[in-house]
Structure formats: C-alpha cells, structure tokens
Amino acid sequence: MYRYDEFDERLVRERVAQFASQVERRVAGALTEEEFRPLRLKNGLYLQLHAYMLRIAVPYGTLHARQLRQLAHIADVYDRGYGHFTTRQNLQFNWPKLKDVPAILGLLADVEMHCIQSSGNCIRNVTADHFSGVAHDELEDPRPVAELLRQWSSLHPEFEWLGRKFKIAVTGAAQDRAVLKSHDVGVRILRDPTTQQVGYQILVGGGLGRTPMVGRILREFLPREKLLSYLEAVLRVYNLEGRRDNKYKARIKILVHEIGIDAIRAKVEAEFAAIDSGRTDVDAQEFARIAAFFAPPAYESLPDVSRKLEQAQASDEELAHFVEHNLFRHKQRGYTALTISLKPVGQAPGDATSHQMRVIADLAEKYSFDEARVSHAQNIVLPHVRLDDVPEIFAVLRAEGLGTPNVGLLTDILACPGLDYCALATARSIPVAQALAEHFADPAKQKEIGDFSIKISGCINACGHHHVGNIGILGLEKKGAESYQITIGGDPGENYALGELLGPGLPAELVPEAVDRVVAVYLARREPGESFIEAYRRLGLAPFKAAFKEIADAVA
Amino acid sequence: MAAVKRPPLPVILVANDLLEGDVVYAVAGGWTRDPRQALVASDEGAAQALEAFGATELRQSRVVDPYLVDVQVGDGGLPLPRHYREVLRMLGPSVRRDLGKQADFNY
Numbered sequence: 004m005y006r007y008d009e010f011d012e013r014l015v016r017e018r019v020a021q022f023a024s025q026v027e028r029r030v031a032g033a034l035t036e037e038e039f040r041p042l043r044l045k046n047g048l049y050l051q052l053h054a055y056m057l058r059i060a061v062p063y064g065t066l067h068a069r070q071l072r073q074l075a076h077i078a079d080v081y082d083r084g085y086g087h088f089t090t091r092q093n094l095q096f097n098w099p100k101l102k103d104v105p106a107i108l109g110l111l112a113d114v115e116m117h118c119i120q121s122s123g124n125c126i127r128n129v130t131a132d133h134f135s136g137v138a139h140d141e142l143e144d145p146r147p148v149a150e151l152l153r154q155w156s157s158l159h160p161e162f163e164w165l166g167r168k169f170k171i172a173v174t175g176a177a178q179d180r181a182v183l184k185s186h187d188v189g190v191r192i193l194r195d196p197t198t199q200q201v202g203y204q205i206l207v208g209g210g211l212g213r214t215p216m217v218g219r220i221l222r223e224f225l226p227r228e229k230l231l232s233y234l235e236a237v238l239r240v241y242n243l244e245g246r247r248d249n250k251y252k253a254r255i256k257i258l259v260h261e262i263g264i265d266a267i268r269a270k271v272e273a274e275f276a277a278i279d280s281g282r283t284d285v286d287a288q289e290f291a292r293i294a295a296f297f298a299p300p301a302y303e304s305l306p307d308v309s310r311k312l313e314q315a316q317a318s319d320e321e322l323a324h325f326v327e328h329n330l331f332r333h334k335q336r337g338y339t340a341l342t343i344s345l346k347p348v349g350q351a352p353g354d355a356t357s358h359q360m361r362v363i364a365d366l367a368e369k370y371s372f373d374e375a376r377v378s379h380a381q382n383i384v385l386p387h388v389r390l391d392d393v394p395e396i397f398a399v400l401r402a403e404g405l406g407t408p409n410v411g412l413l414t415d416i417l418a419c420p421g422l423d424y425c426a427l428a429t430a431r432s433i434p435v436a437q438a439l440a441e442h443f444a445d446p447a448k449q450k451e452i453g454d455f456s457i458k459i460s461g462c463i464n465a466c467g468h469h470h471v472g473n474i475g476i477l478g479l480e481k482k483g484a485e486s487y488q489i490t491i492g493g494d495p496g497e498n499y500a501l502g503e504l505l506g507p508g509l510p511a512e513l514v515p516e517a518v519d520r521v522v523a524v525y526l527a528r529r530e531p532g533e534s535f536i537e538a539y540r541r542l543g544l545a546p547f548k549a550a551f552k553e554i555a556d557a558v559a
Numbered sequence: 560m561a562a563v564k565r566p567p568l569p570v571i572l573v574a575n576d577l578l579e580g581d582v583v584y585a586v587a588g589g590w591t592r593d594p595r596q597a598l599v600a601s602d603e604g605a606a607q608a609l610e611a612f613g614a615t616e617l618r619q620s621r622v623v624d625p626y627l628v629d630v631q632v633g634d635g636g637l638p639l640p641r642h643y644r645e646v647l648r649m650l651g652p653s654v655r656r657d658l659g660k661q662a663d664f665n666y
Contacts (some may be wrong), residue, residue, distance in 0.1 A: 029577070032619065035620075036617070050623060052644075053651060054581060083658050083659060084658075098659070100578060422644060422647055424652060434653055437654070483643070485643065
C-alpha cells in the first residue's frame with residue numbers, strides 16, 4: 004500500500020503544527036469561535052451534541068495493522084475506548100477533548116494518517132470499492148487512481164474553499180460497490196470498446212441528502228493520462244458556476260439539475276480544451292510509481308478449493324454460515340476477501356472497541372499481508388486471506404464477538420450516528436438499527452429473507468444512505484417526537500434507484516413491525532430465486548404499501 | 560425594538576466547555592456538568608441574566624454555543640428539557656450505557 008514520501012510527511016507534520024498553534028490561540032482567546040470553527044473543520048474536528056468529534060481520513064478505506072493499533076491507542080488514551088467506522092470509510096472518535104487534539108494529530112502523523120479532507124467545503128477523502136485489487140470482477144485496482152486524486156486534491160489551492168463539499172468515488176469493477184451514482188463525481192475504470200484502451204467513464208451530479216439526485220454520465224470515455232486535467236475542468240466549472248447564495252443548493256448536483264447535463268458537458272469540455280495538460284496531468288511514469296505501491300502481494304500458488312476449510316465447515320455450522328455470507332470471491336485462486344461484520348445484534352453499527360481494533364490488526368498482520376479495509380457498509384475487510392486460514396480466523400473472531408455471519412443480510416444495517424451523537428440529527432438512528440437487528444436476530448429467518456439492505460439516517464443529510472436502502476429509514480421530528488419515514492426499493496449498485504415512500508412516518512417502536520410486514524409480502528409473493536429488490540421491481544409499490552398501511556393506520 | 564425570542568420559562572443555560580467539549584450548565588457565576596445543579600430561571604429577568612452571562616462567557620472563550628433551554632423541574636430537582644433533543648444532550652447517548660454520563664444517570 005501507499006507510503007508517504009518526504010512531501011506527504013512534511014505536509015502532514017506542518018499541518019499538525021499549524022493546527023496546534025490555532026488551538027493554542029483559540030484557548031488563549033485570540034481566536035473567536037466564529038474564526039476558529041472553519042479552521043477546526045478543516046482538520047476534521049466538529050463540535051457535536053455532547054462533545055467534540057474527530058473524523059480521521061482513511062483514504063479509500065485502506066489501513067495497515069500499525070495504523071489500526073495506533074487508532075486503538077488513541078481510543079484508549081484520548082477517547083472512551085472505541086471508535087465509529089463511517090459510511091465514507093473513515094473513523095470517528097466521539098469524545099476527544101480540544102486540548103488533546105494536537106497530540107492526537109501528532110500520533111496520527113506518526114502512522115501516515117491525518118484528518119485533512121474529512122470535513123469542510125473541499126474535495127473530500129476519496130472513497131473506493133472495498134474489494135479493490137482483489138475482486139474477481141475487477142478490470143483494474145482503483146486505488147492508484149484514488150491515491151493520485153488524493154495527492155492532487157490535498158490542499159489544492161484552487162479548490163480549497165469550494166461552494167460546498169465535493170465527494171469523489173472510484174471503482175474498477177463491473178459491479179459498483181462504491182455507490183458511484185451518489186457522488187459529486189464518480190470515476191469508473193473501463194475499457195474503450197473500440198480501441199480496448201483502459202481509461203475512465205466520468206459520472207457527475209449524484210448525491211443523497213435533502214435533494215437526492217442520480218449521477219449522470221458526463222464523459223463516456225476519458226483517456227487515462229487526461230484524468231487530472233479533466234477533473235480540474237469539472238471542478239473549475241463547478242467552482243465558478245455553482246451557487247453560493249444558498250448552501251442547500253450549492254452542490255454540483257444542483258448545478259447539473261439547473262443547467263442540464265449537456266450544458267455542463269459543453270462547459271467542462273471547453274474548459275478542458277483550454278487547460279495546459281502538460282502542467283496538470285501526471286506522466287505515465289509517475290502514475291506507475293504510485294501504482295507500484297498497490298501491486299498484488301506475494302500470493303502463494305494454491306488450489307481453488309480448500310479441503311481444510313471444507314472439512315472444518317462440515318463439523319461447525321457457525322463456520323459454515325460465516326463462509327456462506329462473509330467471504331467474497333477473490334481474483335487469486337485459493338484466497339478470499341473476508342468481511343468482519345461490525346453489526347453484531349445489539350451493537351451500534353460500525354462501532355469497534357480498541358480491543359477489537361487490535362484483534363483485527365493482529366489478524367491483518369498474520370493472515371492478510373498486513374492489510375485491512377473499511378467498507379462504506381461500515382464493516383472491515385481482510386482482503387487477502389488464504390481459504391485454508393479461514394477456520395483459524397473465524398475462531399478468533401467468534402471469541403471476540405466479531406464473528407457475526409450477516410454480511411449482506413437484513414441485520415447488516417447501515418446507520419449514521421444519529422441524534423445519539425450528532426448535532427445535526429433530528430432523530431436517533433442507532434437504537435432503531437438495534438431494535439431491527441434484535442427483531443430479525445434469528446439467523447434462519449435472515450437466511451430465508453436473503454440479500455436485503457436497511458439503511459438508516461437520523462436526518463435528511465442522509466449519511467446513512469437511506470435513499471439507496473432496499474428499506475430506507477429516515478428519522479425526523481414530528482409534533483415534538485421522533486418519527487421515521489420508511490422508503491422501499493433503493494439500490495446503490497448497478498441498478499441504482501432511490502427508494503419510494505411507503506407512507507406516513509411511524510414512531511420508533513413500530514418500525515420493526517412495519518419492516519416485518521414488508522418482508523412478509525416478499526416472502527409470500529417471491530418467485531424461486533428472486534431477491535427482495537427483484538421482487539419489488541416486479542411487483543411494484545402497491546402490495547408493500549398496502550401491508551405498510553395496516554401498521555400506519557394503527558397510529559393515525 | 561423587537562422582542563428577543565426566548566424559549567418559554569422556566570429555562571436553564573446550556574453550553575459546551577471550550578477545552579473539553581462537555582455539556583455544561585450555568586450556575587451562579589460559573590458552570591457545572593451536573594444538570595441537577597443547573598440554575599433555573601423562572602422569570603424574564605433571571606432568563607435575561609442567564610443569557611447575558613452566556614454571552615460574556617462566550618466572549619471570554621470559556622464556553623461555546625450557549626443557549627437557553629426550556630425545562631420542567633421534576634422530582635429530585637432535575638430540570639428536564641421539554642424537547643427530546645435536549646433531554647438526550649443532558650442524559651447522554653442512549654447507546655453504550657456502560658460509559659460516560661449515560662452510565663451515571665442510568666436512565
């Protein structure tokens with residue numbers, strides 16, 4: 004994986020020193036809160052409902068063991084012994100003290116980490132497919148591109164104070180696991196059908212939040228060497244033409260919506276034509292230098308099937324469940340990408356204790372070439388695991404409360420921190436996720452239901468991606484109480500779709516029963532082999548809405 | 560001059576401690592982390608005094624974001640906010656009840 008060079012190192016260290024000085028001036032009263040707020044936000048430091056919150060960037064979700072151990076150390080010394088992995092592949096600490104943040108940033112710099120680009124109106128931390136470099140359906144590892152974009156966008160002088168935040172995601176696979184169409188810009192690595200050259204498809208204008216919009220294709224094929232100059236053109240057009248009069252209309256999606264995709268494309272192409280590519284784009288050699296950091300590790304030559312794993316599964320039903328749900332097909336024969344679910348029933352989705360972080364670090368070091376990934380689904384992936392080693396890994400995970408075999412199933416719920424922590428939230432998310440997980444805890448029931456996603460946000464900003472959940476839950480305030488609107492039919496992948504509203508908002512205690520009614524319609528009417536989302540597409544909204552209405556009418 | 564918009568009485572003054580971020584409540588001449596000790600203003604004059612204290616403390620960089628919260632004083636003297644957001648802010652997250660103030664309150 005990527006290692007800092009002298010420029011990265013200096014940039015991060017200078018930033019730590021700069022922020023330490025800003026904190027000092029704030030504490031001394033030389034900076035007002037109004038002056039300090041944008042400075043702290045540029046360093047990932049928020050003030051939430053109960054305390055400060057520090058958001059640490061995990062570029063494209065990739066972590067090595069040393070970094071995970073440092074995060075565990077910070078959790079123990081400066082927080083309350085746990086952290087929260089987010090839907091943008093980052094990590095949040097909920098309880099740091101302002102006076103300690105410079106020391107925390109110093110510890111992060113020691114392991115090549117920082118909080119730059121995790122907040123503020125800049126190009127945010129670039130996200131990528133969590134199975135990058137290992138997925139069987141991948142054309143090319145997207146992380147060299149994500150890393151190039153990280154270097155290009157970090158403290159970019161022109162794009163440091165945009166009208167609003169700007170999120171970029173990259174994938175190199177056939178299946179979109181990076182939710183490209185929910186991003187300001189999505190980059191898909193693909194092959195030009197005529198020339199067979201590898202380059203990029205560029206999407207623009209996607210986003211969730213209060214005005215959800217589906218990303219549109221801005222450029223069908225962009226030659227590889229032109230990526231930075233093209234994105235510079237996109238950002239420049241947005242920076243100049245995007246609205247600044249209303250923060251709710253300041254994202255690029257609104258610009259695309261207001262002037263249309265063709266007009267945006269014309270402006271971007273005109274700007275692109277005027278850019279001096281030689282000054283902006285990196286040459287093939289530099290790209291190869293970055294890509295070399297992401298070269299595949301030294302895999303062994305192994306058979307496709309592991310007899311050892313098969314035998315272990317035959318005598319251990321829990322292991323068999325884990326293998327069925329938590330392993331993902333690897334490019335390399337005899338290997339697998341293993342997902343550690345951070346969604347055990349009753350826990351806050353995405354939370355991990357410092358002890359669990361250390362356990363995962365040890366496993367990554369011993370079994371996965373020192374590497375772990377944070378997924379946008381708030382789980383941790385060990386990307387390079389020998390099938391032979393799965394029984395031993397599972398034994399450790401099970402003993403540590405990390406062996407939940409529910410990846411992709413109903414209880415693998417995405418949830419933002421909600422009103423339990425967040426100052427913007429209008430309702431809680433985590434207790435709703437916990438209640439749903441408890442309601443559907445029976446593994447046999449989950450298996451019967453099959454692939455199913457629930458995504459919960461505690462406000463319209465949609466950090467919990469509720470618009471693209473098969474079931475989406477949005478927490479709002481209604482008549483002085485928490486109320487939950489439920490949508491159906493959202494899909495973050497290839498068949499991207501925003502969910503449709505099932506009916507009026509419900510109090511939290513009725514949400515599990517309402518979801519149960521919706522699931523019952525599916526179970527009763529599905530065809531053989533048909534997933535929930537496929538059945539929904541075939542059946543349409545009406546039968547689900549009718550079932551939901553029975554619950555909604557009870558509270559009306 | 561237009562009347563200043565304040566929440567209905569009685570009220571307490573809530574803020575975050577600058578250095579630690581903790582939620583703090585105004586008491587006579589200072590702050591406490593224990594909401595049971597929060598100074599409750601039951602008339603307009605007392606509410607104005609709390610507000611003025613908050614403004615001064617903000618200027619002197621001791622607290623961040625001070626504002627008045629309307630409460631109901633219940634049994635045991637705890638001034639419980641009327642809005643659920645402020646109740647959560649006072650009692651702590653409804654998760655990880657083994658930690659922090661949510662463990663202390665044991666609600």
